[in-house]
Amino acid sequence: MNKVFAEPAQRLNGLGSAIFAEMDKLRREVESEGKEVINLGIGSPDRAPGAHVRETLASACAIETDYGYTMTHGIDALRTAIANWYQQRFHVKIDVETEVLSLMGSQDGLAHIYTAFINPGDIALIPDPGYPIYTAGLILAGGQKYAMPLLAENNFLPDLSQIPAAIAAKAKLMFINYPNNPVAATADLTFFQAVADFANTYGIMVCHDNAYSELAYDGYRPPSFLQAKGAKDIGIEFHSISKTYNLAGCRLGFAVGNRKILAGLAMLKSNLDYGIFKPVQLAAIAALSGSQEVVRQNASAYQARRDVLVDGLAEWGWHVPKPRGSMFVWAPLPKGIISSRQFALDLLRQTGVVVIPGVAFGTQGEGYVRIALVREPEILRVAVARIGEFLRHCL
Numbered sequence: 387m388n389k390v391f392a393e394p395a396q397r398l399n400g401l402g403s404a405i406f407a408e409m410d411k412l413r414r415e416v417e418s419e420g421k422e423v424i425n426l427g428i429g430s431p432d433r434a435p436g437a438h439v440r441e442t443l444a445s446a447c448a449i450e451t452d453y454g455y456t457m458t459h460g461i462d463a464l465r466t467a468i469a470n471w472y473q474q475r476f477h478v479k480i481d482v483e484t485e486v487l488s489l490m491g492s493q494d495g496l497a498h499i500y501t502a503f504i505n506p507g508d509i510a511l512i513p514d515p516g517y518p519i520y521t522a523g524l525i526l527a528g529g530q531k532y533a534m535p536l537l538a539e540n541n542f543l544p545d546l547s548q549i550p551a552a553i554a555a556k557a558k559l560m561f562i563n564y565p566n567n568p569v570a571a572t573a574d575l576t577f578f579q580a581v582a583d584f585a586n587t588y589g590i591m592v593c594h595d596n597a598y599s600e601l602a603y604d605g606y607r608p609p610s611f612l613q614a615k616g617a618k619d620i621g622i623e624f625h626s627i628s629k630t631y632n633l634a635g636c637r638l639g640f641a642v643g644n645r646k647i648l649a650g651l652a653m654l655k656s657n658l659d660y661g662i663f664k665p666v667q668l669a670a671i672a673a674l675s676g677s678q679e680v681v682r683q684n685a686s687a688y689q690a691r692r693d694v695l696v697d698g699l700a701e702w703g704w705h706v707p708k709p710r711g712s713m714f715v716w717a718p719l720p721k722g723i724i725s726s727r728q729f730a731l732d733l734l735r736q737t738g739v740v741v742i743p744g745v746a747f748g749t750q751g752e753g754y755v756r757i758a759l760v761r762e763p764e765i766l767r768v769a770v771a772r773i774g775e776f777l778r779h780c781l
């Protein structure tokens with residue numbers, strides 16, 4: 387018998403970054419030594435959803451008949467609430483029947499879009515650094531990655547003119563994401579228009595991940611990719627109630643835009659899942675169609691955290707840019723430090739503060755660490771003081 391029991395499939399090779407596992411192992415060690423860890427690693431919202439949303443969820447859970455399968459597309463009222471929200475927020479018209487698909491968290495769609503559209507060897511244009519699922523989903527589908535570097539000198543936007551015409555002609559799909567994770571950069575409509583024009587020229591499907599559209603600061607309002615002319619001819623946009631309404635554990639996201647792309651994704655998903663728990667869909671409707679004051683309060687809370695962190699680090703001599711959006715600070719390593727992995731490991735071991743090495747998000751992430759704004763200002767002040775002392779001793 388030349389088989390190995392429970393040997394993982396080869397397609398799992400190359401998934402995930404070993405650095406995340408290494409950081410997590412060290413975090414557990416540090417915790418077991420009794421040190422208080424301040425985890426600014428994972429971007430999991432720590433703030434509560436609005437009271438009206440929690441009440442809707444709780445009362446829907448009490449209804450005996452709300453426990454059946456709901457099927458893939460999402461209940462009609464959810465699709466309508468999504469289309470209305472899109473109209474109000476971005477002035478983009480979405481057809482409720484054909485241009486909306488609910489997802490079990492946007493991650494569901496980000497992962498499965500490749501299974502639905504990528505054949506082995508097909509090329510996808512992926513930002514580097516980038517949110518890991520853009521690469522993981524592609525690997526699982528057997529596709530080939532063409533990395534688009536996100537560099538500080540280009541304001542962390544991919545330089546479309548650097549993509550060889552032969553690659554663009556072959557590429558099937560492109561991912562973009564603004565406000566961005568991990569680099570916390572934002573993009574304006576001029577950039578989205580350039581992407582839409584490029585994609586229309588070469589016949590490339592565009593997937594814009596707009597998970598952080600409502601976490602924006604200093605009065606900035608991020609646009610939708612679908613506001614660009616011709617965007618809906620080639621693209622879709624992913625959203626989520628996770629960050630906007632602090633409902634990450636509920637697992638509800640959605641994709642809107644090009645009907646052919648959404649039909650392909652829906653066709654795959656109808657074979658994979660039976661839809662989202664109805665009380666969660668009702669909670670999402672309450673969130674999307676209720677007062678957006680909670681969203682504004684949420685953004686100002688994150689802005690205050692950003693200021694505490696960035697201003698605090700500056701007092702210790704570590705100057706990092708203030709982002710206009712996302713829940714992250716993308717911090718260039720302090721002078722004299724070269725390895726983001728070593729810096730993050732040393733910082734965690736010595737101070738208990740978790741940050742993620744930039745290289746975990748792609749080779750172009752080296753030279754940076756990502757700090758998530760997922761703790762209240764008083765905890766961030768403690769983190770800043772610990773980081774400051776660490777820098778004073780190690781530099």
Ligand SMILES: Cc1ncc(COP(=O)(O)O)c(C=O)c1O
Nearest residue numbers: 491492493517567597626628639
């Ligand atoms: C850029 C980005 N897109 C998507 C997601 C996934 O969100 P969801 O909870 O909707 O699956 C995250 C989660 O951190 C993210 O950072």
